[in-house]
Amino acid sequence: MNKKIITCMAAIACAVFLTTPAAFAATSVLKGDVDGNGVVNVDDKALLQSYILGNKVNIVQANADVNGDGSIDAIDYAAIGKMVNTNIKGDVDGNGIVNMEDKTRLESYLLGNNVNIVATNADVNGDNSINSIDYADLLRMIK
Ligand SMILES: [Ca+2]
Ligand SMILES: [Ca+2]
Ligand SMILES: [Ca+2]
Secondary structure, eight states, X not given: OHHHHHHHHHHHHHHHHHHHHHHHHHHOOOTTOTTOSSOOSXXXXXXXXHXXXXXXXXXXXXXXXXXXXXXXXXXXXXXXXXXXXXXXXXXXXXXXXXXXXXXXXXXHHHTTOOOXXXXXXXXXXXXXXXXXXXXXXXXXXXX
């Protein structure tokens, strides 16, 4: 009888242990991640700007209020601006790493699509123009 109860309790504890991390992931706050996709990049900056300008866009309020003062405003926008990387050549989306996502984003930008980019990072060769030469340089960086 006692053994059965203990087994049952262990099972419950185990179930709680297994489900808790997932629950945390769904509700945890990532300051700066305005769109709630799990990374802070130039898209979050652009989305917050749109929100502050009064556009009806969906944002994760807890993430957008970076300084936690209960209002989402220009101060938070400036804070996110600092979180988005502008000093890594090739980091087109400004998330701090150079990878295939940056390649895809630059490709889309060069095709004329309306995508957000960090211009200083996308201009890989630093000639003040973002073009196929930068794209070729970026390809070499991630290979
Ligand atoms: Ca994000
Ligand atoms: Ca704030
Ligand atoms: Ca990147």
